Amino acid sequence: MRKLSMEELGRKSVDEFRQSDKIPIVVVLDNIRSMHNVGSVFRTADAFLIEAIYLCGYTPQPPHRDIHKTALGATESVKWTYFSTTLEAVETLREAGYGVYAVEQVTGSYPLNQLSTDPDEKMALVFGNEVSGVDAAVLPLCAGCIEIPQFGMKHSLNISIAAGIVLWELVRQKI
Numbered sequence: 001m002r003k004l005s006m007e008e009l010g011r012k013s014v015d016e017f018r019q020s021d022k023i024p025i026v027v028v029l030d031n032i033r034s035m036h037n038v039g040s041v042f043r044t045a046d047a048f049l050i051e052a053i054y055l056c057g058y059t060p061q062p063p064h065r066d067i068h069k070t071a072l073g074a075t076e077s078v079k080w081t082y083f084s085t086t087l088e089a090v091e092t093l094r095e096a097g098y099g100v101y102a103v104e105q106v107t108g109s110y111p112l113n114q115l116s117t118d119p120d121e122k123m124a125l126v127f128g129n130e131v132s133g134v135d136a137a138v139l140p141l142c143a144g145c146i147e148i149p150q151f152g153m154k155h156s157l158n159i160s161i162a163a164g165i166v167l168w169e170l171v172r173q174k175i
Contacts, residue, residue, distance in 0.1 A: 017077040022051040023171050024122040026093060028100075030086040030138065031057035031129045032159060039070030040160035041127070046074035048171045053078055054093075054124075056086040070160075086126065086134075090141045093124040102126040102134040102145045103166055105155070109147035112169055119174045125166060127159050 012020065027045055032038055038060050045053055055061050061082055062068070062075035083089040090100050099121050101110075117123065126142065128134030139145065148157060148165055157165070 012077075014073075014077045017046065017049075018079075020049060023049050023174055024120075025050050025167065025170060025174075026052045026054060026098060026122075026124040027163065027167070028054045028086060028089050028093070028124055028126040029056060029059045029159075030126055030134055031132075032059040032127070033130055034159075035060045035064055035066035036070050037130065037158065037160045039067040039072075039075075041163045042067070042071040042074040042078050042080075044160070044164045044167055045078045046071075048167050050078065050167065050171075053080045054083055054089040055080060056083045056089050086138050087141070090124070090126065090138055094141065096122075098122045098124040099143045100124045100126065100141065102128070102139055102142045103148070103162055104128060104134045104139065104145045105147050106139065106145045109145040112146055112148050112166060115146060115169070117170060117173050123170065125163075125170070127163055130159055 027041060027050060029038060029041060042053060060067060067075060093100050101123065103125055126134050126138060146166060148162060
C-alpha cells in the first residue's frame with residue numbers, strides 16, 4: 001500500500017471545476033458564526049461538486065484569511081452568493097424549482113439513514129446557526145427537515161461535520 005500522488009488523484013483545476021457538471025444541490029448557510037465552519041463547508045462542497053453555496057445573514061463571506069485557512073482554495077472554485085436573509089435565499093430557490101430541506105431536529109423529520117431521494121431532484125439544504133439552529137421562520141418554507149440520527153449523550157454536531165455527513169449521503173444517492 002502507498003499513498004497516491006497529487007497527479008494520481010486526478011484533481012480538477014479551478015477552470016475544470018467551474019466547467020464540470022455539478023451535483024444539483026445548493027447549500028444554504030443560515031447565520032453561521034464561525035469562519036472556520038464556512039471554510040470547511042466550502043471545502044466539502046468542492047469535494048462533492050456541489051452546485052453552489054448561499055451565505056445568509058451574518059454568515060462570513062470570502063475573502064477572509066480565516067475562511068481561506070480551512071477552505072484551501074475552494075472559495076475560488078465553488079460558486080457562492082450572499083443573501084441578506086435566509087428567507088430570501090429559500091424563496092429564490094423554491095421559485096427556481098428546488099426542493100428545500102432544513103437539516104434540523106424537529107417533529108416529523110426524515111432520518112438521514114432512511115431518506116431516499118430522486119437522483120434528478122434539485123435540492124437545497126439549509127444548515128443553521130451553531131447555537132440556535134435553522135431560523136424557525138424558515139422551517140415552514142421547507143419541504144421537510146432531515147435529521148442525522150445520533151445515539152450518544154450529545155445530540156448535535158458541528159455544522160461542518162453535519163454538512164459533510166448529509167452531503168455525502170445525498171451525493172451518494174445522486175451519483
